[in-house]
Amino acid sequence: MEIKNHDGRVPMNAIRVQLEVVTVYGYGSSYNRLPLIHRILIENPGETLEGLTVTIRVSPAFFVEKKIPLGKLEEKSAYAVCTPELSFDSTYLAYLKEPVPATVFVSLEKDGQIVAEGKRGMTLITADGWSGSETLPELLSVLVSPAQPEIDKIARCS
Numbered sequence: 809m810e811i812k813n814h815d816g817r818v819p820m821n822a823i824r825v826q827l828e829v830v831t832v833y834g835y836g837s838s839y840n841r842l843p844l845i846h847r848i849l850i851e852n853p854g855e856t857l858e859g860l861t862v863t864i865r866v867s868p869a870f871f872v873e874k875k876i877p878l879g880k881l882e883e884k885s886a887y888a889v890c891t892p893e894l895s896f897d898s899t900y901l902a903y904l905k906e907p908v909p910a911t912v913f914v915s916l917e918k919d920g921q922i923v924a925e926g927k928r929g930m931t932l933i934t935a936d937g938w939s940g941s942e943t944l945p946e947l948l949s950v951l952v953s954p955a956q957p958e959i960d961k962i963a964r965c966s
Contacts, residue, residue, distance in 0.1 A: 823881075824851040825926030829912050834933035835901040843891040844871070848914050850924070856883045857923065863915045864892060868908065870932060871896045878916070901935065908932045 828846040830837070837844070848862065860878040872895040881887055910932050915925040 823854065823857075823916060823924035825849070825914050825916060825924050826851070827912060827914055827926050827928040829928040829930055832931050832933055833910075834904070834937055835898065835935035838896040838898055838901050844894060844930075845892055845912065846890070848889040848892070848926075850878075850881065850887045850889075850916055852881045852883065852885055852887075854883060857881045857918060859918055860923070861917045862889060863917055864894070864912070866910055866912050868900075868910060868932075869897070870900050870910065881916075901932065904932060904934045906934065907937065 826849040828848075830842075830844055830846070833842075833844050845864070848864075850862070858880045860881055862876040862878050864874040864876070874892060874894055876889060876892065878887060908931070909929060911927050911929050913925060913927045916923045
């Protein structure tokens, strides 16, 4: 998301926050410690800023808000946060009854004031849901109940 003037144009020196977030996430992804956010890119075409913090939150709240001290962002530079470690609410994810739309918000803050922010929508799926080809096919195994006799038949054939 970019900061815009009253006329809808983006100022030349506006800080930009871009997010690379998976489109679908669920209990299986969390259990297998797959990242929700691949990368946050903060671009600063303007002047140097100091005392900055990156804040990551989500609605609905299925992980604990994360604050990352950034410190200084030099003029005409970019800063990337790659796969930040998040603390997920596995109980919430495990008991979802139906897919839920969610939004990941990332803000760049200085002295408690938002300097720039970005957001990205995604979908939370149920614990027995599968996102198909959008995620790793290896995750299909989290949907299998290993105590079933059919599993032994399949394993013998492979």
